[in-house]
Structures are given as structure tokens and as C-alpha cells.
Amino acid sequence: MDLPDETHVGASQALERLSDPLLALDSDWRVTYLNDPARELLGVGIDEQLPTALPTAAGETILDHCKTARRNDRPEPFHITFDARYQATVHPGADGVTVLFQRSEAATEDVVAELDLKERAINEAPVGITIADAQPDDQPLLYVNEAFEELTGYPSDEVLGRNCRFLQGEESEPEPVRTMREAIHDEEPVSVELLNYCQDGTEFWNRVDIAPIRDDTGDVSHFVGFQTDISERKRAEFAARQRADELEHLLERIEGLLGDVTSAVVEAPTREAIETAFCTQVTQVEPYTFAWVGERDVRTDGVEVRTVAGECDPDPEHPIVHEALETGELQIAHLDIEGCAAAAALPISYHDTEYGVLVVSATKSDAFDEREQVVLKSLARAIGSAINARETRRILIADSVVEAEFSFRSSDLFFVDIAERTDAEISYLQSTNHDDGSVVSFFSIQGASADDVFDIVSERDDVLDARLVAEQDEETLFEFVLPAGTLVSTMSDYGGKTQEISATPDESRVLVEFPQEADVRGLIERLKDSYSGTELLAYRHRERPAKTKQDFIETLTDSLTERQLASLQKAYVSGFFDWPRPVTGEELAESMRISRSTFHEHLRAAERKLCAEFFSDESA
Numbered sequence: 001m002d003l004p005d006e007t008h009v010g011a012s013q014a015l016e017r018l019s020d021p022l023l024a025l026d027s028d029w030r031v032t033y034l035n036d037p038a039r040e041l042l043g044v045g046i047d048e049q050l051p052t053a054l055p056t057a058a059g060e061t062i063l064d065h066c067k068t069a070r071r072n073d074r075p076e077p078f079h080i081t082f083d084a085r086y087q088a089t090v091h092p093g094a095d096g097v098t099v100l101f102q103r104s105e106a107a108t109e110d111v112v113a114e115l116d117l118k119e120r121a122i123n124e125a126p127v128g129i130t131i132a133d134a135q136p137d138d139q140p141l142l143y144v145n146e147a148f149e150e151l152t153g154y155p156s157d158e159v160l161g162r163n164c165r166f167l168q169g170e171e172s173e174p175e176p177v178r179t180m181r182e183a184i185h186d187e188e189p190v191s192v193e194l195l196n197y198c199q200d201g202t203e204f205w206n207r208v209d210i211a212p213i214r215d216d217t218g219d220v221s222h223f224v225g226f227q228t229d230i231s232e233r234k235r236a237e238f239a240a241r242q243r244a245d246e247l248e249h250l251l252e253r254i255e256g257l258l259g260d261v262t263s264a265v266v267e268a269p270t271r272e273a274i275e276t277a278f279c280t281q282v283t284q285v286e287p288y289t290f291a292w293v294g295e296r297d298v299r300t301d302g303v304e305v306r307t308v309a310g311e312c313d314p315d316p317e318h319p320i321v322h323e324a325l326e327t328g329e330l331q332i333a334h335l336d337i338e339g340c341a342a343a344a345a346l347p348i349s350y351h352d353t354e355y356g357v358l359v360v361s362a363t364k365s366d367a368f369d370e371r372e373q374v375v376l377k378s379l380a381r382a383i384g385s386a387i388n389a390r391e392t393r394r395i396l397i398a399d400s401v402v403e404a405e406f407s408f409r410s411s412d413l414f415f416v417d418i419a420e421r422t423d424a425e426i427s428y429l430q431s432t433n434h435d436d437g438s439v440v441s442f443f444s445i446q447g448a449s450a451d452d453v454f455d456i457v458s459e460r461d462d463v464l465d466a467r468l469v470a471e472q473d474e475e476t477l478f479e480f481v482l483p484a485g486t487l488v489s490t491m492s493d494y495g496g497k498t499q500e501i502s503a504t505p506d507e508s509r510v511l512v513e514f515p516q517e518a519d520v521r522g523l524i525e526r527l528k529d530s531y532s533g534t535e536l537l538a539y540r541h542r543e544r545p546a547k548t549k550q551d552f553i554e555t556l557t558d559s560l561t562e563r564q565l566a567s568l569q570k571a572y573v574s575g576f577f578d579w580p581r582p583v584t585g586e587e588l589a590e591s592m593r594i595s596r597s598t599f600h601e602h603l604r605a606a607e608r609k610l611c612a613e614f615f616s617d618e619s620a
Contacts (some may be wrong), residue, residue: 021086021101024126025050027070029063032096041082041101058082065090066097073233075191075209091209091226093126093147098226128152128227130164134212134220138163139184142222151206151229153199164225167196171203180210187212187220193230205234260285271355271517272307274386278379279309282360289339290361296325296354296519303357312340312361320345324357330377332368341365344373346380350388351484351493352526354519358383391495391515402514403540404496404523407507409533413487414463414480415443418456419503424448426508428501429477433492437484438464443501446475453478462486490530494523509537516541556613560606566592567599568606 021038025031029050039045044053050066051059061080069076069090076090086101128148132139140161149155152167159166168177176192183190189211196206207228212220260281268274279291290310294303303316303325315321320331320343330346340361348355358380362368368376411417415426424447431441445453450468453476457463465481482488487510491498495518500511514520520539527534557565570592575582589599 020103023062023099023101024096025066025099026096026126029066038101062088062099066099069097073228073230074207091127091228093228095126097126128225130225130227131213132164132223132225134187134222139223148227151198151204151227152196153202158199167206169195169197169203171195172197180208183210184212184223193234203231204229205231268386269390271387271390274383274390275307275356276309278358278383279307282379283310287362287364287367288360289363292359293348293356294321294359295356295517306356310361312337314359318343318345318359321357321359325354330373332373334365335361337361339363342367344368344376346376348380348384348387350384352490352522353384353388353494354522355384355387388493388495391518392492392497401542402516402518402520403499403538403542404512404514404520404536405538406510406512406527407533407535407537408510408531409507410531412462412531413508414457414460414482415501415503416508417460418445418448418453419508420505421456422448422452423505424503426501426503428498431488431498433489437489439482439484439486439489439492441480441482441488442469443478443480444475445478448476450476450478490523490526494518494520496523556610559609559613561602563592563594563602564606564609567602568610571603 021041022033022035023031023038023042024033031044031046031048031050031053033046034042034044042054044050050063053059054062058080061078065076065078065088069092073092075092078088078090080086080088080101084103086103088099088101091098091100126147128151129143129145130141130148131143132141141159141164144154144156144159154166165177172195176194179192180190189209191207191209193205193207195203197203207230209226209228211224213222213224215221268277275293279293282288282291288310290312292305292308292310292314294305294314294316296302297304303321305314305316308314318333320333323329323331324345324347328347328349330344332342332344334342341363342365343359343361345357345359348358358376360376408416411420415428418424419426424445426446427444429442429444431439433439450471454466454468457466457480462482463480464483467479468476469479470477488498491510491512494514496512496514498510498512500509502509524534524536560568567588570588571577576585576588585599585603586596589596592599594602
């Protein structure tokens, strides 16, 4: 590019003083320009290619840092040693890189000493280069290269003699502008990133590197600037930041929704209250506008609406409702309904117990993305768990229950296997559920030795552990630890309470109580799939009178003799059950004017009756 006559002399004088080694490479690492100091330092020429032209460790070092600068799209400083130690900086551009070498001693004392930079070399540089006069207060431009013209759209004859601030506009942030102004005032190098404008008004992000050039006396005579378009990187950064902000906002909303719904569900006393609380809470959070809960009708196999919140009308016949129940997976549909652009349906269940279907509608057709689906699934699990807990508790205090009696012949059940292989008679006593899903069950076994029982259960996967609790004559009492998913825990998952299990070599029967709304149909299908030969022998409704605390006390009192009640009461009020005991059994016996052995006989009898009443199936 030819310079105007009036600026040619000033630019040439500046360029004559730029005498540190300067190298320009294209994108194939071929030399497009090098000044005399660079030629003397490196020993390479125009059109030669690295690393072939410089097959040394220094050549490999230069090439590695050039690649790093291009890959990261930012200046890459490094040190390298030739005849002396140099501070080198790679400046990446659209078509290649420029590399400036400065003796380390000079770099610490003067940012730029003398640069002998020829006009053709600067024009071929892959980044925009400007030279400004440092003497006038406004630092007018003396020179711009062709890359600058291409970057900004301004021809040189329109910008020479002007300060470079013409690239700034309304959206240019004041902070980087102030940073450049202060660095120029302090005669220090600076690097900033700011929004600039092309001649046609197009915005672009510019990374500006400015360094002062000092004359022989040490005074700053000019400023040289490197300008690189970093718009693509900035757009990527902005997009990533925006995505992070959106995700943070979404997580805050999800956390709030989960907290509100979970609190409402946990505090709800009944199943109806749980469903109502959920639907009400969900419809108060954007973009949800409508929610309802339905339940499968065992008689018709249709879906009956139980709870509704919002302004739309529930559609229990919509395909996604039945697909959610049949597949057990969340289903999504786009609706042509004002205020309800999309709907999601998902089953409400606990383990394998089905409690119904949840349907949520939103104002946006794309509301149910992957993250939102995770939230809805978590909410549905919370509802299923809460309903199961309420239903299990309800069966313990319900006035009306459903009794179901089953017959089993499958040796896949451990008690059936024991009865068939030992000719024993087996009776179920009690069970206790653990937090990990396992169940501890007590069984009475008549007609089989303890060793035979241990041998059989040791071969089975459905018994985690077995322990002999007591043995008398031909009857043994065993404690079995059963994994989740076995018969008793399955009954519990469906809201059932196992009342009786009896097994003989010929047949095994199980009697279970369920609340009125239990999914017995689903349980029957599961049992038939799991255990061959399963039959439903009876299905009946039964009224079970509720038992109050006063009823419990009166029943227990009636079962105790006068001496048993006195022994139990005296032991309790005297602290006999505390540790350490403040009183002995002998002292209590003496206070009742009976022998020590008689006192303990009465106390043990009272304790046994108390435990029997507490653990009885008829107790509250």
C-alpha cells in the first residue's frame, strides 16, 4: 500500500527505528516477511517453510508457540535463546502470525526499542497494524496496513491524521477505553478487548495490543498497535455465559418447585390431599397452567379423574394417558389448545405398585425438555412414595378393608420349597420392614429339623440370612431376612398387610389385607407372572372396628390377673425396667409379700400378654 506523501516521511522514520527481529508467517508456516535483524538472527529467507527452514530446537520452539497462538487466538509470549536470550511474542491473525523478538534486557527497560520495519512487510502482516505519532496530544495515525483496512472497512486516506477512537461507538464499554488512555498517558504497553464498529456500522470485537516506540534518547516517539478480530470467540463466550445463566435460573426454579411440592405432599394427611396439594403447587409455577391426577378403573380399564387444578379440561382418553400407564414411562404430546400447548403424562407408582397417572400441561410447546422431564419424574416418585406411606398407614387403622386369599404351588417361594422337601407345616408369625427394603420375617416350622431348613435356604437367593430363634420338640422358630421384591415386601408395596401364611406339602395359602383403593388387580397380575400356579381363592370386603387407646388398655387389663397387673405396675413405677435398677426383684417381691420366684413368674406372664396384645394383628 502506498502512503500519502505528507505521511510517508513520518511513517518511514518510525519504521526505520523498528529494528528488533520481526518475522511474518502464513497459515502454512511459510515466511512472508522478515526484516534484516530477523534474517541475521534466524538465517531463513522469504518463502521458506518452518520447521524445514530452521531444523533446530529453536525452530521447533518457534513453530510450537505459533501453533498455540493460532489455536487459542491470542498473543503467545515465550523466551528463546540464540546469541542472547530473547523475549518473543506471537501475534495471531486471520492469515497467519507475526513474531517479534526482543532482547530480554531491552524488554525490561524499554517495551520496544528500535524497529526497522519495512512498509511491504507490515502490509503483508496477517493482523491490523497502526502507527500513531506520540508527540501531539491526540496521537494521530501516521500509517495503517492493508489488514487494518480489510478489518474495519476504512480506507487509509480517510483515517490518517485522525485518532483511532473513530472505531468506537454507542456499545463500546468505557472501561477498556479508559485502560488504553491511561496506558498511553503512562507510556506503557497495553492489551484490551472492546467492541468496535466498521465503516458500515457493523460491530466486531477487537483485541488491541499497543506498545510505545522509543527513539535514541529514550523518549516515546510513536505508538504501534496490533488489532485482531476476535468476534467469533466472543460470541462463543457470550453464548456459553447465557447458557450458564439460563441453567442457573432453571435450577433455582426447579429447586423451588421441588421444595414447595415436597413440603405440601409430606404435610398432606390423606391421599386426596397429596394429589390436590401437588396439582395446586405445580399450576402456580410457570410455564405450567394445568394439572390433574387420574386412576385406572379396574372394572372398565379406563381412567377416572380424581383431582384437577387449572383452567383446562382433563382428557382421560388421550393416548398419552394410557401409554404412560401401560409403558410406565413419561409421554409427551403437543396440544392445539389455548393456554395448554403441550402436555406430559407419567405414571404415579411406588416400586411396582401403580397409584394412577399424573398429567401436567404447559403454555410452551417446548416446555418438557430433558431437564424438565427429570424434574417431573422426581415429583411423580415423591407422590408415589407419599401415597404408599399414607395407604400403608391407613390399612393399619382403617375401619373397612379388603381381604384377598391366594394359593401358591411354586417352589420359587422359599416356604413352599421347605414344606415340599421336608413334609413340614409352616406358619407365618410377624414381619418387620427395614429401610433398605429388606424384610425380617418370623416363621414357625413343624416337622423339619433345623439343619434341613438351613441346608435348603442356603441354596436360595430369596433368603439373605436365617437364624434359629427357638426350638422345642418338633417345632422350630426361625428368623429369615428376605430381600426386597419377595412376597411379603411385594404385598407391602401394594399397600397390603400379610395376615397369614400357611404351607404344607400339598398347598400354601396367604391371606392379605388391603385398603379399599389398593391396586389388587395389578398385584394379582404381578404374582401370576412371578409365581406359576398362583390362584386368587377369595376377595372380600370386611369391616374392622377401629381400636382406640382406651380399648387397648381395657383389653390388656382384662387379660391380666390381679397379681400380674400389680407386679407389672409396681415394677414400672419403681424403675425396675431402668438401668441401673434402683430396686431388685427380691425387694419388690417382699413388698408384695410373695417369694422372688413367684414375683418373676407373675411379671413374665404380664410381659408376655402385653407383647401379645401389642403385636396382635387385631391391635391398632
